Amino acid sequence: MERASTSKKDLQLAAYAKALAHPTRIAILNYLEKQSSCFTGDLVIVFPLAQSTISQHLKELKKAGLIQGELKPPKTKYCIHQKNWKIAKELFQQFFD
Amino acid sequence: MERASTSKKDLQLAAYAKALAHPTRIAILNYLEKQSSCFTGDLVIVFPLAQSTISQHLKELKKAGLIQGELKPPKTKYCIHQKNWKIAKELFQQFFD
DNA sequence: TATCCCTATCGTAAAATTACGATGAGCATG
DNA sequence: CATGCTCATCGTAATTTTACGATAGGGATA
Numbered sequence: 001m002e003r004a005s006t007s008k009k010d011l012q013l014a015a016y017a018k019a020l021a022h023p024t025r026i027a028i029l030n031y032l033e034k035q036s037s038c039f040t041g042d043l044v045i046v047f048p049l050a051q052s053t054i055s056q057h058l059k060e061l062k063k064a065g066l067i068q069g070e071l072k073p074p075k076t077k078y079c080i081h082q083k084n085w086k087i088a089k090e091l092f093q094q095f096f097d
Numbered sequence: 098m099e100r101a102s103t104s105k106k107d108l109q110l111a112a113y114a115k116a117l118a119h120p121t122r123i124a125i126l127n128y129l130e131k132q133s134s135c136f137t138g139d140l141v142i143v144f145p146l147a148q149s150t151i152s153q154h155l156k157e158l159k160k161a162g163l164i165q166g167e168l169k170p171p172k173t174k175y176c177i178h179q180k181n182w183k184i185a186k187e188l189f190q191q192f193f194d
Numbered sequence: 195t196a197t198c199c200c201t202a203t204c205g206t207a208a209a210a211t212t213a214c215g216a217t218g219a220g221c222a223t224g
Numbered sequence: 225c226a227t228g229c230t231c232a233t234c235g236t237a238a239t240t241t242t243a244c245g246a247t248a249g250g251g252a253t254a
Contacts, residue, residue, distance in 0.1 A: 017117035
């Protein structure tokens with residue numbers, strides 16, 4: 001019986017899955033897909049959560065690479081990170097066959 | 098500005114993502130896809146983790162509905178829950194467009 | 195009936211996640 | 225230069241996750 005190794009792909013997929021593992025983050029991404037971009041403040045209005053909580057979720061999504069932020073002082077404009085989005089999409093596709 | 102509601106689909110997708118949000122669980126599912134089925138003990142040999150830890154991961158996967166267990170005393174045989182697997186696959190597909 | 199296998203569950207500790215209010219930093223505008 | 229707006233970060237508390245060893249239970253076999 002062979003020892004299972006945890007591949008880079010497994011780790012990456014798990015990291016993406018972790019970013020998606022919260023309903024609010026799913027909803028934020030859905031929102032971003034519809035709107036193509038938005039400011040933090042928009043989400044604070046749309047979601048019944050504190051501003052700091054929204055910011056924290058955005059941070060998680062950025063850490064995973066699924067979104068990117070652009071400074072538009074005094075606001076921050078977020079949008080989907082298309083390149084990584086595609087990578088994630090393909091990893092999930094492969095995973096599910 | 099409209100209030101975002103968290104739909105059933107969002108919740109279900111987040112739940113599946115949560116189940117996939119750990120490298121070991123990804124690896125277990127990969128293993129199950131290859132072998133089509135396995136016993137808990139197989140995984141204990143294959144992965145460098147305690148038996149109770151493996152059991153806990155299996156429990157998480159079962160809770161999410163991605164696998165199912167069948168008693169084959171004194172063993173337990175696990176396999177992918179095909180129906181839910183397909184549902185998960187489609188949810189991720191839809192999500193990524 | 196007693197014993198043996200295998201696995202689930204319990205108890206527990208450390209770490210991570212999630213939420214909030216408060217604070218601080220960055221950059222326009224007055 | 226001071227003010228105001230927006231957002232990130234800090235500090236913190238409650239909960240959840242992850243890991244382990246130890247224990248319990250279910251069903252064969254002797």
